[in-house]
Amino acid sequence: MTIPPPLPHSHVHSSILPCIALDTFSGLIVAANGAAAQLLANDDLPGKDFASFLVGRLPELIVFTEKVDHYKTSWTRDLPVISSAGREIDTEIHGSTVSHGGATYLVMQIIDMAAYDTRSQNVSTHKLHARGLMEWDRARDFFREMENENRLILDAAGEGIYGINLEGKTTFVNNAAQEMLGWTKEDLLGEDIHAMIHHHHLDGRKYPSRECPIYHSFRNEQVNRVEDEVFWHKNGRPIQVEYTSTPIYDQQVLAGAVVIFRDVSERRENERKLRAAMDQIDALRERLEQENEYLQEEIRNVRSHYDLAGSSPAIMRTLAQIELVARTQSNVLITGEGGTGKSLIASAIHKSSSRARRPIIRINCAGISPSTFESELFGHVRGAFQGAVHDRTGKLEIANGGTLYLDEVSEIPIELQGKILKTLQEQTLERLGDNRISKINVRVIASSSKDLNACITNGTLRQDLYFYLNVFPIECQPLRERLSDIPELTQHFLTLACERLNLQKPTITKANIRQLQDYHWPGNVRELQNVVERGAILSRGEKLILDLQKGASGHSRAEHLDILTEQQMQDLQVSNIIACLKRCGGRVSGEEGAAQLMGIKPTTLYSRIKKYGIVLEESE
Numbered sequence: 313m314t315i316p317p318p319l320p321h322s323h324v325h326s327s328i329l330p331c332i333a334l335d336t337f338s339g340l341i342v343a344a345n346g347a348a349a350q351l352l353a354n355d356d357l358p359g360k361d362f363a364s365f366l367v368g369r370l371p372e373l374i375v376f377t378e379k380v381d382h383y384k385t386s387w388t389r390d391l392p393v394i395s396s397a398g399r400e401i402d403t404e405i406h407g408s409t410v411s412h413g414g415a416t417y418l419v420m421q422i423i424d425m426a427a428y429d430t431r432s433q434n435v436s437t438h439k440l441h442a443r444g445l446m447e448w449d450r451a452r453d454f455f456r457e458m459e460n461e462n463r464l465i466l467d468a469a470g471e472g473i474y475g476i477n478l479e480g481k482t483t484f485v486n487n488a489a490q491e492m493l494g495w496t497k498e499d500l501l502g503e504d505i506h507a508m509i510h511h512h513h514l515d516g517r518k519y520p521s522r523e524c525p526i527y528h529s530f531r532n533e534q535v536n537r538v539e540d541e542v543f544w545h546k547n548g549r550p551i552q553v554e555y556t557s558t559p560i561y562d563q564q565v566l567a568g569a570v571v572i573f574r575d576v577s578e579r580r581e582n583e584r585k586l587r588a589a590m591d592q593i594d595a596l597r598e599r600l601e602q603e604n605e606y607l608q609e610e611i612r613n614v615r616s617h618y619d620l621a622g623s624s625p626a627i628m629r630t631l632a633q634i635e636l637v638a639r640t641q642s643n644v645l646i647t648g649e650g651g652t653g654k655s656l657i658a659s660a661i662h663k664s665s666s667r668a669r670r671p672i673i674r675i676n677c678a679g680i681s682p683s684t685f686e687s688e689l690f691g692h693v694r695g696a697f698q699g700a701v702h703d704r705t706g707k708l709e710i711a712n713g714g715t716l717y718l719d720e721v722s723e724i725p726i727e728l729q730g731k732i733l734k735t736l737q738e739q740t741l742e743r744l745g746d747n748r749i750s751k752i753n754v755r756v757i758a759s760s761s762k763d764l765n766a767c768i769t770n771g772t773l774r775q776d777l778y779f780y781l782n783v784f785p786i787e788c789q790p791l792r793e794r795l796s797d798i799p800e801l802t803q804h805f806l807t808l809a810c811e812r813l814n815l816q817k818p819t820i821t822k823a824n825i826r827q828l829q830d831y832h833w834p835g836n837v838r839e840l841q842n843v844v845e846r847g848a849i850l851s852r853g854e855k856l857i858l859d860l861q862k863g864a865s866g867h868s869r870a871e872h873l874d875i876l877t878e879q880q881m882q883d884l885q886v887s888n889i890i891a892c893l894k895r896c897g898g899r900v901s902g903e904e905g906a907a908q909l910m911g912i913k914p915t916t917l918y919s920r921i922k923k924y925g926i927v928l929e930e931s932e
């Protein structure tokens with residue numbers, strides 16, 4: 313066998329891949345680089361038959377050699393090799409032909425496919441890793457961005473927002489929540505927020521977290537909306553809130569809850585004020601209705617608001633007293649028999665006072681049953697007692713700003729007198745069943761037809777109430793002690809009656825006046841008013857006819873007279889004739905004569921004068 317000339321080293325040693333050169337004619341290795349020696353585990357390759365390294369693939373080697381010869385370069389994966397250490401190696405062999413010194417050589421670069429695959433895998437792993445890192449960076453940026461965006465939204469929200477995890481620890485909290493609660497993010501994050509802001513109810517009861525709807529929302533996985541609870545500010549102040557608590561999930565796994573809350577203290581306060589205003593309007597409306605009803609009733613029943621008639625010294629003194637006291641706020645106590653004009657005086661004081669624009673409210677203390685007295689005076693709220701189905705304004709409240717007229721004051725149930733005195737002194741009012749106290753401004757005028765000192769003595773009137781009321785006493789004289797008022801009062805009442813009853817006004821004669829002045833008037837002015845009214849009806853527009861047999865008191869005169877003996881009767885008749893003659897200047901007959909005044913014939917009077925031996929004085 314001819315030894316081919318050696319191939320210059322550069323053909324195989326310049327390759328970094330395993331590289332060998334074969335003599336195509338002999339098939340012997342003529343040169344190999346270190347990488348080839350390492351691959352084939354043989355440091356002594358030159359001179360070796362390459363076929364000995366092939367795994368029975370000689371035909372494939374021949375085909376490959378021819379292919380390279382033909383194309384000058386080619387590659388194949390059909391020539392696995394086996395190293396001297398016995399390792400089978402899949403290869404990819406790249407071949408080219410080199411001619412040198414008349415011989416042709418096949419230079420083969422052998423690629424270990426196993427190593428190649430490992431490298432490829434490394435490359436793709438690296439690529440994947442590099443791509444993964446990018447993905448990771450992108451995800452991190454995304455979350456950061458999202459967090460930033462959400463934080464902007466969270467902090468821009470007017471509502472307080474915080475999150476809690478399943479242990480109830482705060483996971484985030486926005487600016488509004490920090491401002492409303494007074495706690496900072498640093499105070500709250502990681503802490504049990506229920507214990508910090510939601511620990512008690514407004515009424516002071518403890519609020520265990522197990523009862524809290526926020527905790528329920530993630531325990532029961534439900535959205536809870538609460539409208540009237542309190543959160544507690546760091547400084548201990550309660551904040552009225554409404555909140556919604558919503559469970560949150562992290563990749564479909566329950567993670568905690570988000571709470572969105574709003575401070576509704578101002579809204580609640582406004583609602584409360586509105587309700588109070590509405591209540592006040594209701595109360596005012598109710599008061600106006602009752603006041604109106606009351607006034608209507610007063611107008612129907614009482615004609616006591618007419619001005620005081622009369623010019624007797626007693627009336628003149630009373631008028632002066634009215635004028636004097638009306639300008640003050642002093643309490644007034646008016647005493648006098650029934651029908652002497654006490655109510656009229658009370659009205660006159662009120663009408664002349666600065667309170668005239670508000671009503672005078674009369675309470676007839678003798679006409680109210682003791683059981684309803686308190687409620688009548690103070691009013692009540694619904695449910696204050698059995699049967700109290702509506703709120704009711706009391707007379708004291710209706711009289712607010714005006715005058716309260718306590719008629720027959722000694723008839724106030726003794727057990728209430730203390731409370732009434734306190735109310736009037738303090739000018740504060742509490743309706744029955746109500747714990748609200750309202751201010752009132754009431755002037756009191758009281759009246760009585762009884763001897764009040766006797767009432768104090770017998771225990772039906774408290775002395776302190778008497779002193780409180782009796783700041784300015786006015787005493788009304790009985791009509792029989794001021795007979796000079798009778799003509800004017802008669803005229804006054806006749807005019808009023810005829811106007812009201814649409815009657816022609818009859819003439820009042822002197823005889824009428826004498827007759828009226830002769831009467832003792834147990835019913836005082838009220839009785840006179842009734843007598844005159846009856847006279848107006850009876851008279852049919854002519855002279856006034858009076859019927860004094862039965863006065864307004866309903867009693868005949870006989871019932872009021874003491875029983876007299878025959879002698880006393882005669883003495884009385886004598887006195888009467890003498891008085892009559894005196895008044896008529898001794899004249900017996902004629903228009904101005906005593907006979908006419910007595911309602912008898914002059915002849916009858918003459919015979920009586922004679923009978924009783926009365927000496928006539930011609931003139932006075």
Ligand SMILES: Nc1ncnc2c1ncn2[C@@H]1O[C@H](COP(=O)(O)OP(=O)(O)OP(=O)(O)O)[C@@H](O)[C@H]1O
Binds near residue numbers: 615619650653657
């Ligand atoms: N001086 C007067 N001028 C005009 N009317 C009078 C006068 N005094 C009394 N009257 C009339 O007589 C009636 C009875 O008066 P009033 O009701 O004021 O008396 P009173 O003392 O309050 O009676 P009582 O104690 O029974 O309530 C009323 O209609 C009233 O208008």
